[in-house]
Amino acid sequence: MRRMIDDDYMLISPSARNRRLIKDASFGRKTSGVGWHTDSRFIGGEGIKPSLCYMSILAIDQFDVTNGATHYIPRSHLLYRRPDDRDADLDFEFMTMPRGTMAIIDTALWHRIGEATTSSRWGVFNTYGPWFMKPYHRFHDMFSAEQMENFSPITRQLLHWDAVPPKHHDESMVTLRRVHDRLYR
Numbered sequence: 001m002r003r004m005i006d007d008d009y010m011l012i013s014p015s016a017r018n019r020r021l022i023k024d025a026s027f028g029r030k031t032s033g034v035g036w037h038t039d040s041r042f043i044g045g046e047g048i049k050p051s052l053c054y055m056s057i058l059a060i061d062q063f064d065v066t067n068g069a070t071h072y073i074p075r076s077h078l079l080y081r082r083p084d085d086r087d088a089d090l091d092f093e094f095m096t097m098p099r100g101t102m103a104i105i106d107t108a109l110w111h112r113i114g115e116a117t118t119s120s121r122w123g124v125f126n127t128y129g130p131w132f133m134k135p136y137h138r139f140h141d142m143f144s145a146e147q148m149e150n151f152s153p154i155t156r157q158l159l160h161w162d163a164v165p166p167k168h169h170d171e172s173m174v175t176l177r178r179v180h181d182r183l184y185r
Contacts, residue, residue, distance in 0.1 A: 035086030047080030
């Protein structure tokens with residue numbers, strides 16, 4: 001991620017998902033990822049070039065055509081736009097991966113979840129971006145200062161320990177603490 005983003009990359013959004021049908025089970029909300037989409041950032045409807053974010057996908061179970069592997073449109077990340085129709089019938093490829101492997105994709109890639117089956121397909125989907133991107137979670141509020149101090153430097157970086165987006169401008173005008181501390185000491 002350092003080479004693709006910056007030395008100060010951060011975890012923007014973590015998730016673990018299993019695209020699986022379970023007999024006689026009913027769950028509230030539908031899973032995310034249904035329909036063609038990107039996980040990229042857009043300003044005024046235009047995709048940011050080059051992409052700011054990348055997603056790592058760790059296959060806890062094997063991803064294959066029989067268990068709901070992700071569908072993707074090759075080279076679509078170069079379009080820097082959203083798909084016109086989330087439900088379009090497009091030619092796609094399956095993102096197949098042996099268990100224990102990881103793929104890294106540009107978040108501008110057009111993709112969707114595969115069809116759910118009764119087979120397990122656990123995956124960990126983490127989106128990373130530059131320090132100034134606001135994370136989906138306020139990780140620094142999930143742990144005490146003492147707990148965070150015991151984390152490794154890379155874990156603290158990933159959890160936005162040094163780059164805490166403020167809730168509003170009265171809380172802080174600076175997000176990257178290391179830079180602030182160097183400039184204003």
